[in-house]
Amino acid sequence: MFWKDSGGRSSGGGGLEQSGVGPFGQVRVLVVGDSGVGKSSLVHLILKGSSIARPAQTVGCTVGIKHITYGSAGGSSNNIISDVERNFFVELWDVSGHERYRACRSIFYTQINGVIFVYDLSQRKTKTNLNKWAVEVAETGTFSAPLGSGGPGGLPVPYLVIANKVDTVPIDGSRVSSGSLVDFARQWVEKQGLLPSSEELPLTESFPGNSGLRSAAKEARYDKEAVIKFFRMLIRRRFFSNELAAPSPWSLTPREDSVLPLETLKDDVHSFQRKSYSGEDFMHKGVTPMPAQRNLAPPPNLSPQQPAFSLDNYRYHRFSSPSLPDVMSSSRTSREDIDV
């Protein structure tokens, strides 16, 4: 079988709700990146809440389904939509990074709502290769609820960049050998003290936005809350927003220091689902921002599109609790005309 559904059944394009409890709709998220960076391990972690010891190499594409609720159980009675927590499915399309599927994998790039780019923190080449992935998806894919402005390679949907295998990088920040000549040169230059930061060395085809999330899928560590928020943002855009053409809140330029703290997270989906969208929730479990994260002025640049998640993005995005009623009170939309 060229691809398999590993997690359940999708509800289709949406609107299948029955008395507020049935599935309401689905969003589709592509998970792409070079072979071996840990996509399947990460998807397994997102779906099951645990690591997988020996993931099989993906054949073509594997589709997993994550159940998410969206809405407020304690919503105001003046607001019909926010009174109900609705059920959604997030389809995670884990596309094989192996070269043998290059010619045909674009068949999986259909009606995409968002993209998760994964690279291996110890293999710099896998990061620079994300450009190629972005171009491939942008040029050959079809999209649902596209953005007004394009991201890397012209990608017209929100995206998230996850640097996996953080466990392979020494805590002091020095890099492990990647086997790449560019990395070797970078390490040499850094040792000479010629660069203030390793990220300053220009790389051809460097992927936009050096920040993003870090994970160690093998050790079951990732920023679960941020990933769930990404999914919820996609749900909001797909089903509850009329503002596709507006400047996107996730187009703000992230800062270098916006990588989120790693935590070992237990699978507490249900308790998380009951949380509100307050900005405080984003300050993960009492972790306060670094001094440099508190006082900076908002980044000025609104384009091109940048990864959806950074602390900056959370400060300005529309998930904050004051904006939620607006979102939820907007009529159901317009988005259904682009159903799969």
Ligand SMILES: Nc1nc2c(ncn2[C@@H]2O[C@H](COP(=O)(O)OP(=O)(O)OP(=O)(O)O)[C@@H](O)[C@H]2O)c(=O)[nH]1
């Ligand atoms: N050290 C370490 N190894 C990891 C981590 N995540 C995944 N791996 C290992 O990396 C290898 C490849 O992982 P996969 O999840 O199959 O990678 P993939 O990106 O899905 O690969 P393809 O299916 O070929 O596209 C496996 O041996 C994993 O156990 C991690 O966080 N740290």
